[in-house]
Amino acid sequence: MQQDLSRTLSLLTRTPAALDALLRDLPDAWTSRNEGENTFSAFDVIGHLIHAERTNWIPRASLILQSGDSRAFEPFDRWAHLRESQRKSLPQLLDEFAALRSESLGAVRALKLQPADLDRQGRHPALGVVTLSQLLASWAVHDLTHLHQISRILAHQYREAVGPWRAMFGVLQCAGHGSP
Amino acid sequence: MQQDLSRTLSLLTRTPAALDALLRDLPDAWTSRNEGENTFSAFDVIGHLIHAERTNWIPRASLILQSGDSRAFEPFDRWAHLRESQRKSLPQLLDEFAALRSESLGAVRALKLQPADLDRQGRHPALGVVTLSQLLASWAVHDLTHLHQISRILAHQYREAVGPWRAMFGVLQCAGHGSP
Numbered sequence: 040m041q042q043d044l045s046r047t048l049s050l051l052t053r054t055p056a057a058l059d060a061l062l063r064d065l066p067d068a069w070t071s072r073n074e075g076e077n078t079f080s081a082f083d084v085i086g087h088l089i090h091a092e093r094t095n096w097i098p099r100a101s102l103i104l105q106s107g108d109s110r111a112f113e114p115f116d117r118w119a120h121l122r123e124s125q126r127k128s129l130p131q132l133l134d135e136f137a138a139l140r141s142e143s144l145g146a147v148r149a150l151k152l153q154p155a156d157l158d159r160q161g162r163h164p165a166l167g168v169v170t171l172s173q174l175l176a177s178w179a180v181h182d183l184t185h186l187h188q189i190s191r192i193l194a195h196q197y198r199e200a201v202g203p204w205r206a207m208f209g210v211l212q213c214a215g216h217g218s219p
Numbered sequence: 220m221q222q223d224l225s226r227t228l229s230l231l232t233r234t235p236a237a238l239d240a241l242l243r244d245l246p247d248a249w250t251s252r253n254e255g256e257n258t259f260s261a262f263d264v265i266g267h268l269i270h271a272e273r274t275n276w277i278p279r280a281s282l283i284l285q286s287g288d289s290r291a292f293e294p295f296d297r298w299a300h301l302r303e304s305q306r307k308s309l310p311q312l313l314d315e316f317a318a319l320r321s322e323s324l325g326a327v328r329a330l331k332l333q334p335a336d337l338d339r340q341g342r343h344p345a346l347g348v349v350t351l352s353q354l355l356a357s358w359a360v361h362d363l364t365h366l367h368q369i370s371r372i373l374a375h376q377y378r379e380a381v382g383p384w385r386a387m388f389g390v391l392q393c394a395g396h397g398s399p
Binding site for chain 2: 042058065066069176190204212213
């Protein structure tokens with residue numbers, strides 16, 4: 040289906056509460072473990088979502104509206120969360136993500152986007168010309184790719200514990216398809 | 220890590236609220252669409268989780284404790300939800316799943332399982348001999364494989380809308396690894 044602003048916002052609105060319900064106060068044995076070297080734990084993913092919320096979606100949407108495709112977006116640092124999440128707890132990160140998402144959604148609504156705005160073009164540093172509509176759709180799919188990743192990271196911790204069921208669960212066959 | 224009953228229950232406890240936060244009142248355009256012929260929508264997945272809750276986990280755990288591996292589990296019908304979910308709404312299914320999960324967790328606690336019980340063996344109709352511990356771990360991973368699937372089904376709806384970002388999201392590369 041086409042990107043539709045109200046559908047996109049309805050999904051973006053729900054992600055913080057869904058992650059909160061899944062992860063808050065879940066034992067560290069689930070949330071602090073990753074899938075091996077250079078991979079994220081669930082804790083890391085929330086830190087990454089926070090960094091994206093601060094530096095990626097709204098700043099890029101604003102740049103499209105202000106400068107079109109004349110200026111490329113700032114590249115996104117996929118590992119910045121390692122520095123920024125230090126000495127924070129998972130509940131703190133979940134609170135921070137929820138607050139930032141709420142601000143972001145307010146910022147989108149304040150833009151009072153018209154249908155023609157969605158076709159406006161920007162420049163991604165790796166992908167080239169993209170539209171505001173594609174950016175907004177990607178924001179929602181970025182949430183989903185990280186929910187997909189978190190479910191896989193958690194399942195990975197029980198890959199041996201399930202014994203012969205290992206062969207039956209798609210999530211245990213998923214190699215991440217690159218990152219994430 | 221090894222299956223640990225309190226860790227398993229902590230995850231099983233959270234799934235209904237996580238799915239509720241993600242899906243309740245999300246537009247039908249997200250929740251009623253699937254990934255193509257013979258695949259599930261998010262609505263279908265909740266129906267499937269309900270069917271599993273009724274017929275799979277607690278009945279199989281009880282059979283292990285009562286009969287060991289002398290009797291195979293009843294085979295599980297992966298498509299029963301199509302019949303059972305008819306004329307229900309997604310909010311009804313979410314309520315039903317939450318209520319059944321709460322009952323199941325009460326039933327597990329009532330079993331007062333001791334460490335030695337976790338090694339007791341049962342017989343899966345396709346996988347052969349399995350332990351109660353593996354069954355309990357699989358119950359949690361079954362939740363996670365369906366959360367993984369739901370995030371993929373939702374993302375699939377925006378696979379065109381994201382434009383060139385399509386190549387960057389793992390969730391859009393995931394072919395499901397069989398079902399689900």
